[in-house]
Every structure is written in structure tokens, then in C-alpha cells.
Amino acid sequence: xxxxxxxxxxxxxxxxxxxxxxxxxxxxxxxxxxxxxxxxxxxxxxxxxxxxxxxxxx
Numbered sequence: 001x002x003x004x005x006x007x008x009x010x011x012x013x014x015x016x017x018x019x020x021x022x023x024x025x026x027x028x029x030x031x032x033x034x035x036x037x038x039x040x041x042x043x044x045x046x047x048x049x050x051x052x053x054x055x056x057x058x
Contacts, residue, residue, distance in 0.1 A: 009053060010050055010053050010054065013046055013049055013050050013053070014050060016046055017043055017046040017047055017050065020039050020040075020042050020043035020046060021039075021040075021043050023035075023039050024036050024039035024040045024043060027039060
């Protein structure tokens with residue numbers, strides 16, 4: 001019953017991943033390649049965590 005109120009960690013990670021990619025794209029458009037690389041690396045780490053959680057659920 002209480003499992004109904006638990007939040008899905010994958011959903012939050014997916015939202016964070018999408019925000020990081022958006023920020024990386026905006027940094028790239030502004031010419032800040034260092035920020036773009038950093039944000040893309042952080043997004044890749046989030047994606048790896050999402051994939052790990054998906055495998056753990058199966």
C-alpha cells in the first residue's frame with residue numbers, strides 16, 4: 001500500500017538528464033565549449049545510472 005506513494009528514481013534521473021542536455025546545448029550555442037563538455041559528461045553519467053537502474057528492475 002505504501003509503495004503507491006514512492007517516487008520513481010528513474011523518472012527524476014531522466015528529468016535531470018534532459019535538463020543537463022538542454023543546458024549543454026545552450027552552452028554550445030553560446031560558444032562555451034568547456035561548459036558544454038562538462039554538462040555532457042554529467043548527462044552521460046546520469047544516463048549510465050538510468051541504464052543501471054533499468055537493468056536492476058529486470
